[in-house]
Amino acid sequence: xxxxxxxxxxxxCQRGTSLTIQCQVDSQVTMMFWYRQQPGQSLTLIATxxxxxxxxxxxxxxxxxxxxxxxxxxxxxxxxxxxxxxxSSIYLCSVxxxxxxxxxxxxxxxxxxxxxxx
Amino acid sequence: GEDVEQxxxxxxxxxxxxVINCTYTDSSSTYLYWYKQEPGAGLQxxxxxxxxxxxxxxxxxxxxxxxxxxxxxxxxxxTQTGDSAIYFxxxxxxxxxxxxxxxxxxxxxxx
Numbered sequence: 001x002x003x004x005x006x007x008x009x010x011x012x013c014q015r016g017t018s019l020t021i022q023c024q025v026d027s028q029v030t031m032m033f034w035y036r037q038q039p040g041q042s043l044t045l046i047a048t049x050x051x052x053x054x055x056x057x058x059x060x061x062x063x064x065x066x067x068x069x070x071x072x073x074x075x076x077x078x079x080x081x082x083x084x085x086x087x088s089s090i091y092l093c094s095v096x097x098x099x100x101x102x103x104x105x106x107x108x109x110x111x112x113x114x115x116x117x118x
Numbered sequence: 119g120e121d122v123e124q125x126x127x128x129x130x131x132x133x134x135x136x137v138i139n140c141t142y143t144d145s146s147s148t149y150l151y152w153y154k155q156e157p158g159a160g161l162q163x164x165x166x167x168x169x170x171x172x173x174x175x176x177x178x179x180x181x182x183x184x185x186x187x188x189x190x191x192x193x194x195x196x197t198q199t200g201d202s203a204i205y206f207x208x209x210x211x212x213x214x215x216x217x218x219x220x221x222x223x224x225x226x227x228x229x
Binding site for chain 2: 031033041042043044045048092094096105106107108109110111112
């Protein structure tokens with residue numbers, strides 16, 4: 001399994017500002033993902049973050065709005081830029097362990113960052 | 119594109135079995151997952167099944183997969199009040215490795 005931590009756990013921000021969310025994993029993983037869960041909704045993939053390459057964004061998400069860093073195999077950041085109230089969501093990082101230290105195909109999620117934009 | 123659908127709500131009495139259903143459209147799905155989300159909490163991986171399997175059992179949980187109909191179900195035996203949560207099914211396709219989630223089923227367990 002993998003233990004994933006996120007910082008901050010929650011924040012209240014003013015519109016127009018930016019927030020950087022950190023995701024730390026207790027083991028080295030190749031593939032990390034960032035998801036968004038809007039209030040009362042399911043999870044939507046924002047981007048895939050592989051170490052050593054540019055993040056790959058899903059339709060509807062752009063790098064200028066959600067820049068991602070992946071400096072090493074245990075850490076990633078997601079920035080929510082120029083925030084508006086529509087960005088109020090839970091942001092979750094996850095890791096896929098397939099092909100890592102075992103043959104398992106488990107995907108684990110961090111506890112999430114609950115963002116409220118006023 | 120991929121699409122995963124679930125019914126929104128299920129109510130059962132404590133001690134009964136719960137069956138949560140899910141349908142998906144992507145025929146290249148390799149793994150299918152069930153996650154549990156309690157209020158204010160993150161996602162807990164409950165179980166997953168490889169697409170060439172029909173059934174997987176893990177203690178009180180039984181996963182059934184009908185690949186022909188692209189139908190997945192999660193059965194919780196002897197449902198307890200602590201099982202009250204939102205349950206998400208998700209599928210992973212061959213190349214992408216990211217998950218596509220269903221809308222979630224809110225399970226309410228009545229004492």
